[in-house]
Amino acid sequence: MNHSNISCPKKFLLTKNNKLRNKQVLVTGGAGFIGSEVVRQLHSLGAKIIVFDNYSSGRKRYINKIPNLVQVKGSVSSPSKVNDVVSKSDYIINLASLPFIPDSFYYPGEFFRVNAEGSINVAMAAIRSKRIKGFVHISTSEVYGTAKTVPMSENHPTLPQSTYAASKLAGERAIFTLHKEHGLPAVIIRPFNSYGPRITQPYIIPEIISQIFHNKNFVKLGNVESSRDFTFVSDTARGIISGLTEDKAIGETINVGSNTSYKMKYLVKEIAKILKQNVEIKIDKKRFRPYDVQKLVCDYKKAKKILNWTPKVSIDEGLTKTVNWMQNNSPDFATPFEGWAKIYRMNL
Secondary structure (H helix, E strand, C coil): CCCCCCCCCHHHHCCHHHHHCCCEEEEECCCCHHHHHHHHHHHHCCCEEEEEECCCCCCHHHCCCCCCEEEEECCCCCHHHHHHHHCCCCEEEECCCCCCHHHHCCCHHHHHHHHHHHHHHHHHHHHHHCCCCEEEEECCHHHHCCCCCCCECCCCCCCCCCHHHHHHHHHHHHHHHHHHHHCCCEEEEEECEEECCCCCCCCHHHHHHHHHHHHCCEEEECCCCCEECEEEHHHHHHHHHHCCCCHHHCCCEEEECCCCCEEHHHHHHHHHHHHCCCCEEEECHHHCCCCCCCECCECCHHHHHHHCCCCCCCHHHHHHHHHHHHHHCCCCCCCCCCCHHHHHHHCC
């Protein structure tokens, strides 16, 4: 399958994001799952793109054939390399992170070095450059923890329930204070669970699909009663880019999600239907996460008001597109860490 199949809704092309035409946009983590979709949409808008990625989970093949793109290998944990790419940029989308929650159980320090300290490195380089017109920092809905009220607005309490979520909250709070202290034109986006093509981690939807491919008639899962708000990756990326040139968004924290929550067992049923398989769920106690989030539901009213953003891709359409992509591609999930997380990945 051609990984360079680049498309963007015509309506999106006609928006004010044409301000990005011929502008230099730095995307940290741009070879990753969400990052590679962001890069495609930026290309459709006529931007010149620098991807800064250490490829710990991102894949060069996801972006190799995109024109007008420069790839720079490096980590946000390296201030000198960050300074170099930032100095060449007009806009920044900071997507670089360690993203897979089970890995954080075993390497909490590394998660804070990348997700918190790394974000500070990018922000400080942007402040020093004095030429950055827009800075979008990507956080996560995981900072909320389990829903206390639904849907969850940006005013919902932040009660992270994993080291990953704690590291992301630390990063976003640092970005916010740097905005206040130095005038960094920062927008914080909190995406809810994204899914779709060019997967880099064994998140729940690709995990279910992979298990059905392998086992045919059963899947092994942990907490099937938990529910999440799933947003197709093209919608997530569109929301992120919308924040890059919207002056009203500067200094704001904005949710991007679908306002609908689905249980894990529902996903199994729908994916099995797409694949025309009868699938049994087997509960595997080893797959239960400690201190797991039970429910996430996005309130995206703020995104609609400030960014004119709403989700476009339904769960049925999105799942079908994801299954089709996985049938034609073989995503290899990276294993950068040992411990339980490695065992988890190997047993997919």
